[in-house]
Amino acid sequence: GAVVSQHPSRVICKSGxxxxxxxxxxxxxxxxxxxxxxxxxxxxxLMATSNEGSKATYEQGxxxxxxxxxxxxxxxxxxxxxSAHPEDSSFYICSASxxxxxxxQFFGPGTRLTVL
Amino acid sequence: SQQGEEDPQxxxxxEGENATMNCSYKxxxxxxxxxxxxxxxxxxxxxxxxxxxxxxxxxxxxxxLDTSKKSSSLLITASRAADTASYxxxxxxxxxxxxxxGRGTSLIVHP
Numbered sequence: 001g002a003v004v005s006q007h008p009s010r011v012i013c014k015s016g017x018x019x020x021x022x023x024x025x026x027x028x029x030x031x032x033x034x035x036x037x038x039x040x041x042x043x044x045x046l047m048a049t050s051n052e053g054s055k056a057t058y059e060q061g062x063x064x065x066x067x068x069x070x071x072x073x074x075x076x077x078x079x080x081x082x083s084a085h086p087e088d089s090s091f092y093i094c095s096a097s098x099x100x101x102x103x104x105q106f107f108g109p110g111t112r113l114t115v116l
Numbered sequence: 117s118q119q120g121e122e123d124p125q126x127x128x129x130x131e132g133e134n135a136t137m138n139c140s141y142k143x144x145x146x147x148x149x150x151x152x153x154x155x156x157x158x159x160x161x162x163x164x165x166x167x168x169x170x171x172x173x174x175x176x177x178x179x180x181l182d183t184s185k186k187s188s189s190l191l192i193t194a195s196r197a198a199d200t201a202s203y204x205x206x207x208x209x210x211x212x213x214x215x216x217x218g219r220g221t222s223l224i225v226h227p
Binding site: 004043044049106112 | 151156157158159160161204214215216217218219220222
């Protein structure tokens with residue numbers, strides 16, 4: 001199989017705090033991981049693409065200092081929402097690719113972030 | 117933009133009926149994929165169809181692709197209540213393998 005986990009599944013935090021979300025590929029090495037954001041009843045919006053050991057590539061309009069991505073190993077990528085505000089509340093989904101071709105993505109279960 | 121747009125936005129049917137969802141896109145693609153998402157959950161990959169393919173089957177799922185019309189359809193036959201979910205199409209092309217997702221079709225299958 002190709003299982004991707006995310007932790008935590010839900011997080012509620014106060015405005016101004018930072019939140020870290022982990023994405024792990026459990027049974028394969030992920031050369032590339034992707035972070036998406038999804039608003040209610042909306043499409044997935046790609047935020048950034050990260051390759052192990054290098055800086056993430058952010059999509060236009062996504063603040064890299066706001067959404068810090070670290071892909072320290074072939075099985076772990078983290079997304080840190082810094083100084084979170086209520087407008088950052090959303091469903092964040094990661095996916096991982098075995099071969100680097102993103103049309104072979106395996107998605108995590110998502111993390112629901114609520115900023116009070 | 118490669119973004120696919122699903123139609124209808126919402127579909128409500130009875131168990132046993134077939135469900136058909138459509139996806140239209142704007143420019144040439146390499147691949148088109150269909151995903152399923154249960155409420156509050158991640159995405160599950162259903163089928164990938166390449167630009168040179170016209171039809172693919174997987175169990176009760178049938179996907180067609182018409183590149184001349186820039187459209188694809190997902191047919192779920194003999195639907196079950198457990199098929200209730202949102203279904204997204206995603207396309208990639210133009211030199212990028214990164215898929216762009218549509219807004220999805222929300223399917224409700226009543227038991």
